[in-house]
Amino acid sequence: MFVRLSTAVAVICLLGTPSFAQGAKPTDPQIAHIAYTAGVIDVTAAKQAIKKSKNKAVVSFAKDMVRDHEAVNKQALALVKKLKVTPEDNDTSRTLTKQAAAKQAELAKLKGAAYDKAYAANEVAYHKAVIGALETQLIPASSNAELKGLLETGVKIFQGHLEHAEHVAAELK
Amino acid sequence: MLPGLKFVAVLGVVVGAMGSIPAQAETIRVNIDKLVFAPANISAKVGDTIQWVNEDVLAHTATVKGDWDVMIPPKKTVSFVLKKAGDVEYYCRFHPNMKGRIAIAPK
Numbered sequence: 001m002f003v004r005l006s007t008a009v010a011v012i013c014l015l016g017t018p019s020f021a022q023g024a025k026p027t028d029p030q031i032a033h034i035a036y037t038a039g040v041i042d043v044t045a046a047k048q049a050i051k052k053s054k055n056k057a058v059v060s061f062a063k064d065m066v067r068d069h070e071a072v073n074k075q076a077l078a079l080v081k082k083l084k085v086t087p088e089d090n091d092t093s094r095t096l097t098k099q100a101a102a103k104q105a106e107l108a109k110l111k112g113a114a115y116d117k118a119y120a121a122n123e124v125a126y127h128k129a130v131i132g133a134l135e136t137q138l139i140p141a142s143s144n145a146e147l148k149g150l151l152e153t154g155v156k157i158f159q160g161h162l163e164h165a166e167h168v169a170a171e172l173k
Numbered sequence: 174m175l176p177g178l179k180f181v182a183v184l185g186v187v188v189g190a191m192g193s194i195p196a197q198a199e200t201i202r203v204n205i206d207k208l209v210f211a212p213a214n215i216s217a218k219v220g221d222t223i224q225w226v227n228e229d230v231l232a233h234t235a236t237v238k239g240d241w242d243v244m245i246p247p248k249k250t251v252s253f254v255l256k257k258a259g260d261v262e263y264y265c266r267f268h269p270n271m272k273g274r275i276a277i278a279p280k
């Protein structure tokens with residue numbers, strides 16, 4: 001068990017799990033921007049998967065990610081409009097986008113089963129990181145109740161996707 | 174009393190008198206809101222209809238492994254008639270953290 005656990009930790013470190021900037025408490029406009037960015041990143045990664053992968057389970061998972069995150073982000077945009085909050089770019093969003101671009105460039109070099117495995121593993125790690133950030137930073141920091149509610153639903157969505165990604169990753173082994 | 178209710182009452186008496194006629198099939202609503210099936214646990218019988226009302230902007234499914242798979246598009250209501258008795262656990266293929274259970278009695 002110990003051996004397996006440390007292997008898992010090593011694998012996650014190799015993958016370079018996205019990190020969320022720690023520091024000053026983000027404001028609601030910044031939180032909205034971070035949450036939106038987190039969705040956009042997963043859609044971009046999924047679109048790459050739809051183009052590159054020939055694995056049925058991987059492609060259908062990727063299509064699910066596009067559909068869900070686009071639907072949620074549309075809902076998020078409607079909410080910020082209603083609340084008259086303008087999403088504000090910030091260090092966390094910028095770091096996330098930069099890390100995601102690097103990951104995508106890395107995945108672009110892979111092919112076939114190697115790509116499928118790396119994409120699925122990254123989806124697992126990414127969803128875990130977002131859930132962590134939502135629960136420990138973004139939800140506690142948000143002051144608007146409706147925004148908080150949307151983020152809480154976001155946790156459930158990301159948890160659902162995480163379980164789904166874990167099934168896909170397990171099938172590829 | 175409303176005429177409709179009176180009719181149902183009369184029908185009830187008639188069906189009751191006939192005795193051997195199987196119970197009327199029912200429609201059971203299960204709401205889906207923020208990735209939760211509510212109620213999560215229901216009791217039904219063969220021939221009953223389950224009606225999932227999806228309030229989310231997300232598509233969900235009600236899936237029983239190795240058996241049925243019902244697609245529930247966003248903001249839509251989907252019905253499904255139960256055909257076999259048994260205790261089934263169902264989940265959403267897109268969000269496997271969504272779970273429900275139906276105890277299906279024979280007709």
Ligand SMILES: [Cu+2]
Binds near residue numbers: 232233265266267268
């Ligand atoms: Cu679902």
